[in-house]
Amino acid sequence: MQLTLENVRKEYGETVALGGRDGSGGRSGVDLDVEDGEFFTLVGPSGCGKTTTLRLVAGFETPSTGSIRFGGREMRGVPPEERDVGVVFQNYALFPHLSVAENVAYGLRFSDPPGGESREGRVASLLELVDLPDAGGRNPTELSGGQQQRIALARALAPGPDLLLLDEPMSALDARLRERLRLQVKEIQSTLGITTLYVTHDQEEALAISDRVAVMNDGAVEQVGTPQAVYRRPETRFVAEFVGDNNVFEGRVVSSRAADEFEESRDSVAVEGKSPVETKGSEWQGERDRTADRPQRVELDVGGAAVTIVTENAVETDDRVAFCVRPEQMRVLASGSEERDSEPSGSELMDGESSRSRTGTETNVLDATVSGTEFLGESTRTYLRWNGRELTVRSTNPLSGEVRIGFDATAAHVVDLERGE
Amino acid sequence: METVNAVLRTAFSRLEAHALTLGTAATALVLVVVFYYPVATVFVDAVVVDGQVTIAPLVSVLTSRFYLVDIFGFTAYQALLSTIASVLLGLPGAWLLARFEFPGRETLRSLTILPFVMPSIMVAIGFVATFGQNGTLNAVLGALGLPTVDLLFTIEAIVIAHAFYNAPLVARVTTAAWESVDASAVETARSLGASPVRAFRDVVLPQLLPAIAIGATLTFVFTFASFPIVLALGGFQLATVEVFIYSRIQNLAYAEAAALAVVETAISLGLTYLYLRYEGRQRASGQGAQPQPRRSLWPESTSVRSLGTRIGIVAYALVVLAVFVGPIASMVLTSLTGPQGGLTLDHYLFLLERQQTGASYQVRPLPAIENSLLFGVGTLLVALPMGVVMAVLTTRQFRGRAIVDALSMAPLAVSGIVVGLGLLRGLVFGIEVFGTRVQVTGALAVVAAHAVGAYPFVTRNVAPLLGNLDPRLVESARSLGASRVRALVDIELPLVAAGVVAGAAFAFAISIGEFDSTVVLAEGSTSYTMPVAVERYLGRRLGPATAMGCVLLAVTSLSFVIIERFGGRYGGRGGF
């Protein structure tokens, strides 16, 4: 079952729960296309409109404007009970006065089990499916949270819905259980091949489980794509910061030219301490899709430090530009207290300078101060202060004191500065 | 055949899909026909005199020092005192019923509503016999060598009588709330170092407050419009506004009566509105899954604290004995007392004789019992859906919700005398529709009128519990294929069974006790009820009326126990 949302907006009086403003300040709605059999996730911080979207799809709420279609059929005016959707909530919402089996069988009061199965058989096979074959006679309150959630899933699936809607189903569970359960959910989903709309605030969960994700913020969809695409090529500053750890820089374009002209401009280095020119960057807005003909080598003034990046986005001198560098793209070049994490290729360079690395790309060098570390097991996440902002790097060993780090000009990914703020 | 079935099924599911809308429309229709329209026929007299629109009657009431200060002022004052007394007397009862286990607890809880159905004539008789100069209380005090008290014809007598009626109401609604306080919250507070008193104040009390507030609000509304009991026990120096409304209607001074009634209703509804706004803000989080365990009434240990508790309980039991058991026992005694003071069954024999030889135009006991039960059950069956529909409606959030809610409570706030006159004008006389006079009288009209007076109790008992239910339960059910009304019946109602049963009991009680509408609508038919019979049998001697009153008490006591037992089964599992 294909699910389509077209220009969907939801307002409660003055409050806009879903939908944003388009480029010219007018009202805009949300567009989404979920393919048949797809595991599609809405991810975003609380209040971003993801749950509202799910509730609109389920029919618990009516869109203020726009159209929701199931396999091409317009759903406006169709009550929830006629939509053939299965819904699983964060708090399970099992019926406390009914037994587990009665809960699972509840939907079968209103429709015959799919595939000519008997009601009892259907209940049994679903309990089997969620790996709780013996729970039927028990009271929901006797079960653990994870077990209750599996029952809720079984209940939602029992009538054989066209669409499975899961609203933060794992949020109330502890981390370990969450990981185990999400694997199980994914497995069941791919076995049944049921189109699934999954809502979560947990980007890691979204990346782990989905075929595609839509990152939402402030009532609008910021980006739709595969987990890989969203992670690697965030389109907006919001997506860059929300999905995974990231270091986002903001600076003013000092110069830009085609990457192959790079050699000649080596001498243009930003002067330490010189404050960047204040620009509003308004001309850049709405032009992010316009790419240059070929990669540009762009020199930026980031809070007084000179940084060079290579990008395909078209930028002009004095534009304000945001770009991001994943922590794993940051290398520790020199550390005051610990042995080096990687070879000291740029150690002779000054902070804010860049050099060509051995790989043939230019490396930006930043001298920063460690402000904190988190031991993650296989690596350590280190928080740094550089030039008045916080950066994150990953290293195999803990760091402290002053460190020199570097990233390649090509590792930087330019994001939309204005959207999502 | 197949197609017929399919068509029928489609039609049925259509109907089911719109059942709530239809229910709301039906409720609104009943309200308009047997309440709003009839009352409007009276209220219009406050603004239309001799065919001219005028505000003179209202102005004359609102500018009268006598009415505004002396009468409305005193009415509000006694209502306030009565409310405080009812809450003070009701809360310990709720505590006992909710927190202690003892034999007969459930029966006692069922019977708490009993005072609600007592005709005021009976209460007056019971109170005079208990609290009079020569009453039981003074006899006991005298025997104990204590000074006697002179309670009759004072405001204290009125306040105690109002507490007699309304403390059980406070106790009943608070008990339900107390039983749904989650034990784990209390345990958490205790584990954090809170003393039992502190845990009560910080954890339990906030969850009881909405229930106490509804009990207090209803008590105020009732006692604000209290009528016969005030003059019977207090005297004319303590006249309330309802006394004047009655006398003005009696003398056909409709403009003044209507103006007084409009002001009275406005005050009552205004207060109800304030309460409802408060209730709207109080929607607590989730229902208590695990009620606190009850303690045994008989102490296992003899600590100072438990001893103190038990002394408190004994003291409370003595007060209950005086205020509730005393008057009822006096009434029973009166029904068994002969003219020379000896015991006799004569008065019950009178009932038997009246039953056997009473003429068709006379009131006989058996039809009164039958009618009361019939109307009671009918009211229950009509008021339950009405109240539940209104509860569902008012737990939704929408602009003006509190106003709709307050209007739905209006049947409690409008003077019974005004409603009676309105029913006479609106239903008994009928209205002309296309040259045809449409009248609504007899049994069906009585049930409808009772249901209108009763359904706010269902709503008020059910709405807070419904509001506390997780809305995702209904959403889950609906996405599984249940219509809104199926979700209500399958999921919500079983989970709020405690409130539904309490509402049903109140609905039944309201119907049994109702007098004003019944006498008007039962006119010219044999639809009289037990309170009507009590009133008819009241003569110079109190015996026949009290005997009928005792029959009323016995019949309704039994009914309450049955309702709660039956309702308890409906609740099924889930901790109810």
Place this chain on the structure above:
Amino acid sequence: MKRRAFLRAAGAGGIAGLAGCAGGDGGTTETTTEGTTEDTSETSTGTATGTAGGEVPELVVATYGPFVDAPSSSPGASIKETFESEFDATLRYATPDSEINYFIERALRGVDIDADVYVGLNVDMLIRIDEQLDEGLFTPVNGLSRGGDVKESLSFDPKGRTIPYDTSYVSIVYNETLGDNGAYSAPETFDELLDPAYEGDLLAQNPTASATGKSFLLHTIKAKGADGYLDYWKQLQDNGVRILSDWSSSYTAYSNEEAPMVVSYSTDQVYAQRSGEDLAKHQIRFLNDQGYAYPEGMALFEGTDTPELARSFLDFMLRPDVQGEIAQRNVAFPATTTAELPASFSEYAQAPPEAVTFTYDALRDNVSEWTQAWERQFASK
């Protein structure tokens, strides 16, 4: 069936849609057609007297509940029995809870009245009727064969619509056993009632809603004058008089010996004697040697469809034997000079040396003013 017969007899227009209310005991919804009021008399006389099926004509007597259904005794049953046995008619009682107001309401709202006779009118009701209705609810009755038997002093309707059928006298009833040495004695006069010795001793009733209460108030006005009664009541209030809602609640309190005196009827001992009570507890006192007369009357509804039968009924009510019956069963004094009463009746039913009352005209002009002034003084303390 009865209802159907009644509806037909009741006249006031053609009747349609009866199928809906065939259930005899108070059909739920009935529909009658309006708009043929002008041919009332024709239709009704035709129906009532000349029914082809030979149905017995029905006389609808509207009255107050206790007249037909009191726990002690009421005259209703024997009147019906005797009347039906002597006249070829059925007597049906209607006892609306709001009594005469019910019929005034009907008339005010233009709804037809189905009763022929009203039994139980007093002067207050007449004043109310005349204030509310431009046209008469009742029609004057002249030329009753026994009209001359009625005591002149009891007539209270200057327009001649109402025929008195009995009267009571409002007096003090007191309990002799409650005084020192069991010899309580009520005061003889209104002035003595203010004596501190009688402080808190008297129970009376709300004059705006109770017949005895109103009679007692009017009696004080008779005694103290329209200028003096408020002042008198001020002193009475200071002396602890208790004004309760109605006769019943005050009598309940009296029976429980809350106070030794109650405003009630001078026939009190008749009941006490019947039920074997101690007569010492039911002594009668006429203050100032006066009793306030409370005559009850009957009248003919203007819209009656059986005027002849109704007139026969009024005459019947004045018959010596029926008057005696009413007096004994309603425990009141007969209205006629010719009533047949057993000697024992006057033994316990005490009549005052002097009966006092206000005329219709005096009351019409003053009574609401008097009671409201009293109300405002008394209720606001």
